[in-house]
Amino acid sequence: MALFKGIILKLVVTYVTIQTVSAELISWDSGCGSTKGCFPYCPKGCEYLVTWQTAGTSTTFTLQAEETDTNVYLAVGFSKDYRMGEDSVVGCIVPGTTVKNYYNEGTDTDELATPLLGLSGTSVTQTNGVITCTFTRTLNEASDDKYFDLNNDYILMLVVGEAEEEDGAYKLEEHHKIPWNSDGKVDFNSHYVVDLYKLNSPAVKLHGIMMVLAWLLLVIVGMVTARYNKDMLPEEKLFGTKVWFQVHRTAMVVACVFVVIGFIPIFVEIRGYSQIVSEESKESVKAHPVLGIVVTVLCFLNPIMALFRPGGDHKFRWIFNWAHLGVGAAAQILAIVTIFLGYVLERSMLSNKAIWMTITHLIVLAIICAALEINKWMTTRKKNQVENRNGVITDDIEMKEEKEPIQEPTKPSVLPFALLLLLGGFLIGSTLAILVIIADS
Known part of the structure; x- marks a missing residue:
């Protein structure tokens, strides 16, 4: 019974947590769809918002997501499919206030040989439960094939995970939340609003x-x-x-x-x-x-x-x-x-x-x-x-006195x-x- 109550309590806590949407901590960007490309989830105020603006050979990204934990990272991935693995990643480390390039292979996410390759204008802040990360990324760097060319289209992924400090540097640990995936591959040279991929196929x-x-x-x-x-x-x-x-x-x-x-x-x-x-x-x-x-x-x-x-x-x-x-x-x-x-x-x-x-x-x-x-x-x-009144014996003991049978209702x-x-x-x-x-x- 205690186990069953625990399951029910966990279900209720999970449901309330997921259904609770905080006040509008992340504001909608008026440039979305015109001067900027956007990947939002804003049913009742925005839970997250990714914007990009391509000019020349580089793209400026702004990532925003609700998160109260401080020992975390906010990362954007460029993927060929909807699965994590063999993806080019830019990770924003909140405690280290650093932005670096990574490559995701299976469950491991490692820094590129040159972590700051193609990155400039980086900034990571966390205010009032919202992580904001801004960086400019060159579309392509031929020196590293794990640095994906954004002249091509990719599935856009946004994820929050735990940042673990090891030997003075922070690593991107496996995320405990489902990545937000774009509904289809994104053209980063165009400015339009991309929908969230939903589990309703x-x-x-x-x-x-x-x-x-x-x-x-x-x-x-x-x-x-x-x-x-x-x-x-x-x-x-x-x-x-x-x-x-x-x-x-x-x-x-x-x-x-x-x-x-x-x-x-x-x-x-x-x-x-x-x-x-x-x-x-x-x-x-x-x-x-x-x-x-x-x-x-x-x-x-x-x-x-x-x-x-x-x-x-x-x-x-x-x-x-x-x-x-x-x-x-x-x-x-x-x-x-x-x-x-x-x-x-x-x-x-x-x-x-x-x-x-x-x-x-x-x-x-x-x-x-x-x-x-x-x-x-x-x-x-x-x-x-x-049956008892009719004298039916159920325990192999004879009754000493027989009673007049009573008809059982049919x-x-x-x-x-x-x-x-x-x-x-x-x-x-x-x-x-x-x-x-x-x-x-």
């Missing part, structure tokens, strides 16, 4: 849609059916197998198929792990993909276990029943947490409506399941009372059927609403 949307269908609809249908329809339709069969089991098995198999369909394209799209941004804590870095992998493993573990389940009257059947329930419940809880973490990923740009719709979805589910549990308990209690209660119909209709409607929100993001 068709592949990303497919990932979200498949996971919502799997975990917020199909898995819930499968679990609810196994829990409540087993008693309501104990003997009814479909194709030689009990109806409740057919529905349960079909829902779970289709859910696993949807998980696979959603799992593959997201890894193809981002070519590896994603990161979840948390200004206050780095513990949640990479939480969404890691939990997603765990959930996917659990998703397939349960049907594999089911292939080896003992018979219904086997002495070890109870072990399987508890293991099946435990793995299923753990997968469902972690899946819901992972879905919420996906909602608040900074680059997803997903409307808050998805969060509130999902919360409503879960609250209604909890209320109706509570009503079904109460009805199940009352029905079982009433049935036991009738007409099933309408209430659980009505509750299940209500739940099914609501789950379908709310799931469709969430899918529409994701598709429109």
Whole structure:
């Protein structure tokens, strides 16, 4: 329980942190789109702003980003793709107030042989939680092939990371925030406004849609059916197998198929792990993909276990029943947490409506399941009372006195059927609403 509360608390802190936007610390540059090229993110005041102005053989850059930590760097990268690696970088070290050239190769970012090559007019300041870095960079320096020629177009990347002092010099450590990437390659000889690349491509949307269908609809249908329809339709069969089991098995198999369909394209799209941004804590870095992998493993573990389940009257059947329930419940809880973490990923740009719709979805589910549990308990209690009064022996001890049999009611209660119909209709409607929100993001 403490672990679950910790996960929920971390989720809330992450969400509040990401959604909180400070006052307009970074002002919009009126020259954007006319006398300057700009790469901004300004939904409610600017979180960051990159401007450039090319004249002759050089370009003057101004980088601005919100950051309260002081032992950090602000860097701009020029990349051939959306992945960090083999990129030309200019890094602005806040504690050292220095601007240098770097080359990013894999996870290592090293200074060029001549760190100040092609740089002039450098300045680094941090005031009121805003880092500002200005420098002029020549478009090309033929003496170093790791100094990219800005006469060519590149993806523009902006990132904040930790600066670590080593032997009197500062190094650019791996960043703990996702880089802000331009939506397409940038022509630095032109002055226009470049949009932010968002995680809302068709592949990303497919990932979200498949996971919502799997975990917020199909898995819930499968679990609810196994829990409540087993008693309501104990003997009814479909194709030689009990109806409740057919529905349960079909829902779970289709859910696993949807998980696979959603799992593959997201890894193809981002070519590896994603990161979840948390200004206050780095513990949640990479939480969404890691939990997603765990959930996917659990998703397939349960049907594999089911292939080896003992018979219904086997002495070890109870072990399987508890293991099946435990793995299923753990997968469902972690899946819901992972879905919420996906909602608040900074680059997803997903409307808050998805969060509130999902919360409503879960609250209604909890209320109706509570009503079904109460009805199940009352029905079982009433049935036991009738059996006891009819003289049914359950513990191999003979009753000393037989009582007149009492007919057990044969007409099933309408209430659980009505509750299940209500739940099914609501789950379908709310799931469709969430899918529409994701598709429109």
